[in-house]
Amino acid sequence: MSEQGLSTRSLVKRLMLLVGGMFAFGFLLVPIYDVMCQAFGINGKTAGAAWQGSGQTVDMAREIRVQFISSNAEGMQWSFGPQEGEIILHPGETRTVNFLAHNPTDQVMVAQAIPSVAPARAAAFFHKTECFCFTQQVLQPGESIEMPVRFIVDPAIPADVRRLTLAYTLFDVTERMAPSLGLAALHRN
Amino acid sequence: MSAVIDNHADHAHGPAKGLMRWVLTTNHKDIGSMYLWFSFAMFLLGGTLAMVIRAELFQPGLQLVDPGFFNQMTTMHGLIMVFGAVMPAFVGLANWMVPLMIGAPDMALPRMNNFSFWLLPAAFGLLVSTLFMEGGAPNFGWTFYAPLSTTYGPESTTFFIFAIHLAGISSIMGAINIIATILNMRAPGMTLMKMPMFAWTWLITAFLLIAVMPVLAGVVTMMLMDIHFGTSFFSAAGGGDPVLFQHVFWFFGHPEVYIMILPAFGAVSMIIPAFSRKPLFGYTSMVYATGAIAFLSFAVWAHHMFTVGIPLTGQLFFMYATMLIAVPTGVKVFNWATTMFRGSLSFEAPMLFAIAFVILFTIGGFSGLMLAIAPADYQYHDTYFVVAHFHYVLVPGAIFGIFASAYYWLPKWTGYIYDEVLAKTHFWMSFIGMNLAFFPMHFVGLAGMPRRIPDYNMMFANFNMVSSIGAFMFGATQLLFLFIVIKSIRGGKPAPAKPWDGAEGLEWTVPSPAPYHTFSTPPEVK
Numbered sequence: 001m002s003e004q005g006l007s008t009r010s011l012v013k014r015l016m017l018l019v020g021g022m023f024a025f026g027f028l029l030v031p032i033y034d035v036m037c038q039a040f041g042i043n044g045k046t047a048g049a050a051w052q053g054s055g056q057t058v059d060m061a062r063e064i065r066v067q068f069i070s071s072n073a074e075g076m077q078w079s080f081g082p083q084e085g086e087i088i089l090h091p092g093e094t095r096t097v098n099f100l101a102h103n104p105t106d107q108v109m110v111a112q113a114i115p116s117v118a119p120a121r122a123a124a125f126f127h128k129t130e131c132f133c134f135t136q137q138v139l140q141p142g143e144s145i146e147m148p149v150r151f152i153v154d155p156a157i158p159a160d161v162r163r164l165t166l167a168y169t170l171f172d173v174t175e176r177m178a179p180s181l182g183l184a185a186l187h188r189n
Numbered sequence: 190m191s192a193v194i195d196n197h198a199d200h201a202h203g204p205a206k207g208l209m210r211w212v213l214t215t216n217h218k219d220i221g222s223m224y225l226w227f228s229f230a231m232f233l234l235g236g237t238l239a240m241v242i243r244a245e246l247f248q249p250g251l252q253l254v255d256p257g258f259f260n261q262m263t264t265m266h267g268l269i270m271v272f273g274a275v276m277p278a279f280v281g282l283a284n285w286m287v288p289l290m291i292g293a294p295d296m297a298l299p300r301m302n303n304f305s306f307w308l309l310p311a312a313f314g315l316l317v318s319t320l321f322m323e324g325g326a327p328n329f330g331w332t333f334y335a336p337l338s339t340t341y342g343p344e345s346t347t348f349f350i351f352a353i354h355l356a357g358i359s360s361i362m363g364a365i366n367i368i369a370t371i372l373n374m375r376a377p378g379m380t381l382m383k384m385p386m387f388a389w390t391w392l393i394t395a396f397l398l399i400a401v402m403p404v405l406a407g408v409v410t411m412m413l414m415d416i417h418f419g420t421s422f423f424s425a426a427g428g429g430d431p432v433l434f435q436h437v438f439w440f441f442g443h444p445e446v447y448i449m450i451l452p453a454f455g456a457v458s459m460i461i462p463a464f465s466r467k468p469l470f471g472y473t474s475m476v477y478a479t480g481a482i483a484f485l486s487f488a489v490w491a492h493h494m495f496t497v498g499i500p501l502t503g504q505l506f507f508m509y510a511t512m513l514i515a516v517p518t519g520v521k522v523f524n525w526a527t528t529m530f531r532g533s534l535s536f537e538a539p540m541l542f543a544i545a546f547v548i549l550f551t552i553g554g555f556s557g558l559m560l561a562i563a564p565a566d567y568q569y570h571d572t573y574f575v576v577a578h579f580h581y582v583l584v585p586g587a588i589f590g591i592f593a594s595a596y597y598w599l600p601k602w603t604g605y606i607y608d609e610v611l612a613k614t615h616f617w618m619s620f621i622g623m624n625l626a627f628f629p630m631h632f633v634g635l636a637g638m639p640r641r642i643p644d645y646n647m648m649f650a651n652f653n654m655v656s657s658i659g660a661f662m663f664g665a666t667q668l669l670f671l672f673i674v675i676k677s678i679r680g681g682k683p684a685p686a687k688p689w690d691g692a693e694g695l696e697w698t699v700p701s702p703a704p705y706h707t708f709s710t711p712p713e714v715k
Contacts, residue, residue, distance in 0.1 A: 008297050008373050015365045019403050026407025026437060030422060033433050042500050043432060073426065074340075114425045120498055171426030176419060 044116040044123050049134060051127035051152070058092035059155040066153070068097060069167040076172045078103050078111060078139070091155040099132065099147045099168070103139035110177045111137045113168045122164045125154035133168065136177060203705050212307075215299035217284050218703060220306050222602070224281025225595075227309055229671070231273030232588075234317070236664050238266040243626075243660040245643050246653050259643035260328035265320065267331025268349075271449065272356045273313050275587045279452040280305075280363045282594050283391045285602065287367060289696035289703065290385045292376025292712045297369035305362035312355035319345035330641060332442070335423035335434035339415045346416065350409045357402045364398035367391055376695070378714035382476070385694050386469065389476050390455030393483045397444045397451070400487075405441040408434065432497050439490035447486045450550075450582065451479060453590025454521060457543045459694070460597050461525050464540035465532030466691035471524040478517035478524075485514045495566045504563040511561035515554065522551055537689075538612035542593035545585055545620055553581030556631065571641075574634025580627045584663075585620075592619070592670070597692075599677055600684030604702030607677040615673060618666035625659025 006014070037045045066089060068082035083098045103109050113133040117123040128134075132147035139145060153164075204210050204219065214220060241262045245253050254262070284302065288295055296302045319326040324343040327333065338346055371392045375384070384392075411422040411434075421427025423434045462469045469475065491499055491507040499507075525547050534540070556578040560569055569575060592615075599607050629652035634640075638649050645653065687697035695714070699707045 005372060008369050011369055011372060012298070012365055015368060015399060018399050019361055019365075021403075022400055023403035023407050026404040026440075027411075029404075029437050029440065030411075030433060033430070033436060037430075040500065042503075043430070043498065045430075048428070112426055121500060169425065173426050176427065 040124070042120055042123075044118055044120040046115050046117055046123050046126055046128060050131070051129050053127065056092040056152055056155060058090050060090055062091050062155075062159075063088055064091060064153055064157070064161070065163040066095075067163065067165045068099075069165055070099065071167070071169050073169055073171045076111070076170050077105055078109070078170060078172075080111075080113075080168075080170045089153065091153045091157055094129065094150060094152050096130075096148050096150045099149065100144065101137060101139065101147060101170070102144040103141060106141045108141065108174075109139055109172060110174045111139070112171050112173045113137075114171065116167045116169070118165045118167065119161065122157060122161050125157035125161075126164065126166070127152045127154060136173060213303070215295070215303050216705060217288050217296045217299070217302065218602075218705065220296075220302050221281045221283075221285030223306055224277050224284055224309075227306075228274050228276075228278035228281060231269050231277070231313060233667065233671075235266050235269035235274055236667060238262045238269065239660060240664050242266060243657040246645070247657040248654070249645050249647055249650050251644055254643070256643045257325065257328060260330075260641065261320065261326040263641050264327045264330055264333075265316070268316065268327070269313070270583075271331060271445070272353070273309075273316075275449045275583070275591070276356075276360060277309060278591045279391075279394070279449075279587075280360070280367075282387075282452065282456070282591070282598075283363075283367050286594075286598060286696060287370060287388050287391060288374070289601075289699065289707060290388050290694055291371060291374065291379055292695050292708050292714065293370060293374035294706065294708050296366050297374050298366045301362050302366050305359045305366065308355050308359040308362075312352045312359065315348050315355065316352035319343075319348050322348070332438060333412070334438070335412065335415070335431050339412050339423055342416075347413065350413050353409045354406055357406045360398050361402050364395035364402075367395045368399075371395075376708070376711040376714050382473070383714065385455075386458035386472070386475055387452065387455035390451045390458075390479050393479050394448050394451045397448050397483055397486070401441040401444040401448075404437065405445075408437045408441065411437070432494075435494045435497060436490070439493045440487075442493065443490040444483070444486040446579075446582070447482055449587045450590075451483065453546065453587050453594075454479065456590050456594040456597070457525065457546050458521075460539045460543040460593050461528050461547075463597070463689050463692040464537060464543070465529050465534055467528055467532040468693075469524065470527040470530075471520070474520055475524055478520040481517040482514060485510065485517070489514065492561055492563075492566075495563045496570045508561055508563045512558060515558055518554055522547060522554075533691075537596070537609060538607075538616055539593045539597035541613065541616045541620075542589045542596065545616070546589045546593060549585030549589070549624075550582055553578060553586060556581060569634065571639055572634040573630040573638045573640055576640050577627050577630035577634055580630070584623050584627065589619075592616075595674070597689070598696070599674070600688040601696060601699075601701050601703055603677045604684055605677050605681035606684050606688060607673055607681065611669065611673050611676075615666055615669050618669070619663055622659045622661075622663030622666055626656050626663055627659070629653075629656050 037043045065086055067086040068084065070081045072078065072080060079102045081100060083100060087095060087097065089095050101111065115131070115133050117126050128149060128151045130148060130150040132149060137145060137147065204216065205213070211219065211223060241254060242259065245259055284296065322345045324345060326345055327338070327342065327349045329337040329342055371388055414420040415422050415424055421429040423429050423431050425431065458469055458475055489507055489511045491503060492511045495504055556574070560566055560575065560578055596607060596612055633649045633652045636649070638645050684701040686700050688701065695712055698712065
């Protein structure tokens with residue numbers, strides 16, 4: 001049969017190309033996943049940069065309850081939490097909520113907060129114009145900081161969403177960020 | 190077709206002498222035998238770990254092992270059975286039988302064949318060695334979800350990653366070899382649509398392997414980089430996402446379950462006609478159904494992760510796509526049943542295993558349909574119902590398919606008829622033991638017993654004791670299988686070239702045991 005099809009050598013070459021292609025595709029799934037999450041606002045992911053839109057008309061007829069939750073990732077020793085547990089707002093209005101963080105250790109530490117919105121389908125309608133999660137926080141030993149998040153809930157949010165939750169998880173990224181922030185001298189045990 | 194063709198002795202030479210025969214061999218029969226012995230050794234090892242699990246679960250409370258070790262047992266049991274027992278067993282069967290079925294003298298790439306086998310002892314030596322390391326073996330389940338495996342995994346995770354890399358390379362090379370053999374080495378006149386079903390299902394399986402094993406290599410490489418090189422593929426702190434791990438893993442993982450079952454479909458599609466003394470009903474539809482299952486297997490992965498919070502439209506898509514797979518699978522079950530319908534059936538051991546395969550695999554398929562219902566899955570997820578489901582498709586599915594194949598072709602391999610009474614005993618003990626072990630898991634699962642936990646509520650005690658007794662019975666019976674195989678190698682009633690009167694195919698035209706070299710001159714296929 002071989003005289004009709006490919007020679008074994010070129011068949012194996014093509015199959016090896018397929019193997020290489022699928023290996024690359026595995027890695028390609030990473031950006032595809034990020035793009036899908038961004039495009040459809042799934043998985044509770046909010047935009048990683050400040051929202052640039054404007055001119056939202058405030059929908060005085062609707063009220064939405066926004067709750068704030070904070071938690072520390074494993075090994076993170078900061079005390080961290082919102083100043084208010086929840087607020088009630090109208091879609092389209094800009095509101096600001098402060099989160100407090102305190103570094104109780106005797107070391108300089110760097111933290112990164114990762115936001116998540118529930119229900120996940122509301123994430124695409126939750127616009128942050130300012131957020132401490134866009135950057136990392138560096139706190140000196142014993143230092144405290146007040147960190148604002150300013151946001152707008154889009155009036156186009158589905159009508160059945162009456163309550164949404166903004167959750168932050170605070171990660172200790174000191175070791176990861178130490179070289180680039182000039183904290184190289186710092187070593188933690 | 191019935192004449193014994195291979196009898197020209199002008200350049201015939203037997204195997205090399207001594208141990209180096211097995212290290213250096215490029216003969217498909219030698220390599221096939223080594224694959225089969227290796228997979229059986231892994232089957233016994235993985236089974237021993239399962240016995241530890243069932244012994245701990247014999248009674249509620251913690252008796253024998255501490256929970257950390259229990260986690261290592263569930264993880265290593267899954268990894269060894271999937272990558273060490275089932276997959277190499279089918280590659281071994283393909284090595285032995287595909288060249289004989291299509292009239293080829295050997296595999297297309299014999300040296301690569303040797304290399305792909307010898308990677309396996311390295312891979313599993315590495316994996317099993319983690320049991321003796323400080324910090325213990327991998328303990329995060331065979332699905333190794335991040336961040337459990339990246340942030341919280343034991344030190345030995347790196348060894349696990351390299352073991353998966355090696356096993357994956359071995360599988361990919363085996364798959365390339367099988368595709369090249371089937372596409373390029375068929376005897377004149379053996380068109381694709383005349384090929385035996387086992388060759389067909391393996392051709393499709395090999396393409397599945399080539400498509401998804403590289404993705405598995407990719408996902409463990411990402412883990413390696415997250416653990417050692419400071420990347421954040423799966424770490425939320427650095428902008429990654431643990432849910433991404435599950436998507437990439439199951440993109441590999443779902444086709445993987447068909448990799449483990451499609452070759453069994455093929456073998457059973459040859460055994461049932463042989464013992465029904467009728468041709469296979471609906472050969473063409475069998476081929477297309479296999480292709481359809483393979484194709485659909487790429488579009489259903491998220492049904493493993495309904496509860497992670499995927500959008501409603503996504504849940505609906507994956508739910509319906511999953512249910513769609515029941516259609517080509519139903520075609521196959523219908524064809525097997527119709528092949529038996531009004532046939533002259535006889536019930537030798539291969540046929541018993543094949544019939545049990547059809548019935549019990551269908552039960553596993555039905556519980557799969559229940560799990561596919563997204564809203565219901567919220568109750569079933571991570572319970573023993575899932576454990577019952579995948580053991581019903583893997584034990585009487587893949588494993589019974591392998592046993593059926595082993596008994597069916599054992600006379601061809603050893604030259605002797607195996608002991609039928611012992612083989613039937615092996616079947617009934619396995620059948621009863623396996624059902625005792627796994628059927629009660631449906632009930633405890635529906636009642637809410639979580640999987641991968643060494644302790645359980647008192648109310649599950651009776652069912653778990655039954656499960657454990659069944660599992661011990663099933664496990665012990667496999668030593669009988671070892672005895673039957675060794676007995677058949679050492680002697681018995683000499684087997685004719687075609688020991689089964691209803692069997693069809695080129696493999697029965699060569700003498701039993703099959704000579705070291707067969708089809709040096711291609712047979713004529715009409």
